[in-house]
Structure formats: C-alpha cells, structure tokens
Amino acid sequence: MESVTAVGRTVVPAREARAARLAAGQRVSVVDLEGGQVGDVFAFAAEDVTEHLSAAHTRAATNRLFPAMGEPFVTDRRRPILTLVSDTSPGWHDMLIAACDPARYAGLGATASHPSCADNLRRALAAMGLSVPFTPQPLNVFMRIPVGEDGRLSWLPAVSRSGDAITFEAAMDCVLVVSACPQDLVGINGGEPTSLAIDVSAPN
Amino acid sequence: MESVTAVGRTVVPAREARAARLAAGQRVSVVDLEGGQVGDVFAFAAEDVTEHLSAAHTRAATNRLFPAMGEPFVTDRRRPILTLVSDTSPGWHDMLIAACDPARYAGLGATASHPSCADNLRRALAAMGLSVPFTPQPLNVFMRIPVGEDGRLSWLPAVSRSGDAITFEAAMDCVLVVSACPQDLVGINGGEPTSLAIDVSAPN
Numbered sequence: 001m002e003s004v005t006a007v008g009r010t011v012v013p014a015r016e017a018r019a020a021r022l023a024a025g026q027r028v029s030v031v032d033l034e035g036g037q038v039g040d041v042f043a044f045a046a047e048d049v050t051e052h053l054s055a056a057h058t059r060a061a062t063n064r065l066f067p068a069m070g071e072p073f074v075t076d077r078r079r080p081i082l083t084l085v086s087d088t089s090p091g092w093h094d095m096l097i098a099a100c101d102p103a104r105y106a107g108l109g110a111t112a113s114h115p116s117c118a119d120n121l122r123r124a125l126a127a128m129g130l131s132v133p134f135t136p137q138p139l140n141v142f143m144r145i146p147v148g149e150d151g152r153l154s155w156l157p158a159v160s161r162s163g164d165a166i167t168f169e170a171a172m173d174c175v176l177v178v179s180a181c182p183q184d185l186v187g188i189n190g191g192e193p194t195s196l197a198i199d200v201s202a203p204n
Numbered sequence: 205m206e207s208v209t210a211v212g213r214t215v216v217p218a219r220e221a222r223a224a225r226l227a228a229g230q231r232v233s234v235v236d237l238e239g240g241q242v243g244d245v246f247a248f249a250a251e252d253v254t255e256h257l258s259a260a261h262t263r264a265a266t267n268r269l270f271p272a273m274g275e276p277f278v279t280d281r282r283r284p285i286l287t288l289v290s291d292t293s294p295g296w297h298d299m300l301i302a303a304c305d306p307a308r309y310a311g312l313g314a315t316a317s318h319p320s321c322a323d324n325l326r327r328a329l330a331a332m333g334l335s336v337p338f339t340p341q342p343l344n345v346f347m348r349i350p351v352g353e354d355g356r357l358s359w360l361p362a363v364s365r366s367g368d369a370i371t372f373e374a375a376m377d378c379v380l381v382v383s384a385c386p387q388d389l390v391g392i393n394g395g396e397p398t399s400l401a402i403d404v405s406a407p408n
Contacts, residue, residue, distance in 0.1 A: 056259065056302035056341040065300075065355030076339075078307040096269070098260035103282040134338060135280075137260040147351055151269030 017120035017179035221324035221383035
C-alpha cells in the first residue's frame with residue numbers, strides 16, 4: 001500500500017465521497033463548507049481494511065453514545081483508530097443510524113439511481129484499489145438525532161455552520177472516507193445536500 | 205438447507221449458545237430460566253446468512269433505540285426479520301453494545317480461554333454447517349444499559365426474573381442464535397452467568 005498521505009484540503013462534492021490516507025498521529029478535520037450538511041465518516045485499518053471503526057464497540061469502550069473530547073473511536077477489534085481532538089460545531093453528531101443505501105431510498109420512494117453513502121463508500125474505496133464486503137455503521141458528523149423519552153429518535157436538520165469542523169487524530173495508520181450525505185428526502189441536510197472538505201494536516 | 209424447524213424448548217447452557225431455524229410466521233421466545241441473565245440474540249436470513257439483523261438499520265426503521273411492541277427488527281438490507289410480539293420481563297433490552305469477544309475479555313484482564321458471545325455465535329452456526337465472516341451487533345435481551353445525561357451509558361445488572369420471556373415472530377425464514385452471555389467481569393449478569401431457553405412454537 002502507498003504510505004504517502006496527501007496533506008491539505010480535499011473537497012467532497014455534494015452527494016459524493018472522498019478517501020484520505022492517514023498516518024498514526026496525523027490530524028484530519030471534516031469541514032462543513034456551507035453549513036447544515038451531514039458527513040458519513042468511515043475509517044479502516046490501513047494494514048487490513050476489514051478492520052473498521054465500529055460504533056457498537058466504541059460505545060462499549062467509552063460508555064457514551066458518542067465519544068467526548070479526547071476519547072477514542074475503536075475498531076471491531078477494539079483498537080483505537082481515531083481520537084476526537086476538536087470540534088467547533090454546536091456538537092451534534094450521531095453514531096446510531098446506518099448509512100443510507102439503495103434500499104433506504106427505495107423505501108422512501110426514490111428511483112434506483114439516487115446516490116447513497118453506501119454506494120459512495122464503495123466508489124471512494126475502489127478509487128484507492130480497496131474494497132470491503134460490508135458497509136460499517138458510520139459516524140455521522142453534524143447529524144442531529146436526539147434521543148428523547150422512551151428512546152425515541154428524532155431526525156432534525158443539521159445546525160452546523162459554514163466553516164464548522166470536527167477534528168480527529170489518527171491512532172493508527174488508516175484510510176478515512178467521508179461521504180457528503182445525499183439525503184434529500186428526510187430533512188437532516190435541510191433538503192439540499194452540499195459539500196464538505198477533508199483537511200489533512202502535516203504529520204507530526 | 206434443512207427446512208424443518210425443531211419445535212419446543214432448547215436449553216442454552218450458561219456461557220454457551222444454541223441456534224434454531226424458524227419459518228416465517230413462527231414464534232420464538234427467549235426465556236430467562238433463573239433470572240438476571242443477558243442473552244445475545246442474532247438472526248440471519250435462511251436463504252443467505254450474510255443478511256443479518258442489524259441494530260443500526262433497525263433504529264433507522266423504528267426511530268427508537270429498541271423496537272416497541274409490534275415493531276420490526278430489520279436486516280442490513282432493510283427487510284423485516286423479526287417482530288417483537290410479547291415481553292413479560294420488566295422491559296430492559298439493549299441494542300447499543302457489541303457482543304463480547306476475546307479482545308473485550310483481554311481488555312478486562314481475563315485469560316484467552318474466557319468464553320465470549322462472539323465465539324459462541326461462531327460455534328453455534330458451525331454446528332448448523334454455517335458461518336459468517338463478521339459478528340453482527342446483537343440485540344441483547346434483558347440487558348440493562350440506560351442512556352443518561354449527555355448520552356452516558358451505565359452497565360447495570362439485569363432485572364429479569366426467573367421465567368421472564370421476550371417473544372418474536374419470524375418475518376422471514378431465518379436462523380436465530382442465542383448466547384447466554386458469559387460476562388462475569390462486568391456486572392450485567394449479576395456476576396454469575398446462568399442459562400436461558402429458546403422456545404419455538406409450532407408453525408401457524
């Protein structure tokens with residue numbers, strides 16, 4: 001595998017995804033360029049991409065629905081892969097909801113050609129010569145899914161502002177994929193999906 | 205695949221798992237025989253066991269942390285696989301936490317020989333000539349993980365009583381696996397894992 005990581009900004013166009021390689025210790029920000037946009041973030045171990053960031057294992061590690069500042073996201077093998085180091089957004093992020101996929105859009109009445117975060121993930125990995133036989137549950141940055149009475153979940157429009165960023169430090173060499181969620185039938189993106197950016201800092 | 209389903213009771217010994225085949229429409233109860241015991245429940249489509257009950261897709265379908273009575277559990281392909289039809293327990297069940305596995309017990313200081321729900325799942329499927337290349341996030345019946353302030357999760361001892369049962373109807377032909385969780389280092393089973401039962405009713 002290529003070990004060089006592109007430092008700098010990669011724009012993730014609305015409804016698409018992009019991937020970035022990160023070395024352990026490197027920092028990456030996911031930036032909401034226009035505001036109100038959800039990003040589905042996936043992370044895979046560089047040495048074996050079947051090992052992936054897992055929401056269910058992360059909850060068991062941190063005893064929270066979403067890690068607090070300084071806490072790790074762990075893989076399905078319970079190894080830290082990212083650490084949450086900074087967040088300039090209002091702080092809403094989700095780790096409860098599956099990535100949108102063709103079956104989700106079929107259920108919402110869309111045509112088979114509707115883009116999805118699951119398809120975006122596959123395409124972004126393929127551009128790096130990679131593939132995985134499943135779609136891990138993503139961490140959905142800027143996604144606002146409050147938990148109410150009796151465990152009821154609400155799907156609310158993202159309130160992140162233009163320029164808001166959530167920043168992670170890589171705890172291992174990994175591949176990060178960010179999908180600018182194309183959901184336009186449920187209001188999480190305010191009805192109009194927009195672009196994101198992946199800002200990779202120079203290695204320490 | 206064998207299509208005959210064994211009707212009646214299968215005891216799941218403490219720290220072990222057992223599997224059962226269900227035809228669409230058939231009902232199955234998971235029974236806490238002695239009380240205070242968590243069961244990790246997995247379900248797979250009979251026609252292709254890579255399709256499995258998915259917690260993240262189920263939350264997106266029901267807009268709840270755990271389905272309410274009459275609501276479905278869906279697969280990673282968003283098809284209903286089980287429906288919640290009855291529950292005589294106090295009602296605590298979890299769909300947030302990953303199955304325990306060797307890495308979990310290593311982190312808790314146990315030896316490599318400690319049994320786990322992930323290993324139990326593999327063994328129960330193998331006894332049916334089946335395997336899957338991953339451990340789906342289970343639905344953890346009788347497991348008490350309340351969500352508190354700021355999304356904090358607490359791991360509390362199960363309060364199910366001897367004879368309490370949660371009952372599902374199969375929405376498709378499927379394979380159900382129930383692991384009597386061997387967790388004895390975190391207090392969810394009151395420190396002493398005990399047995400469960402799988403009660404399969406006659407087909408309609």
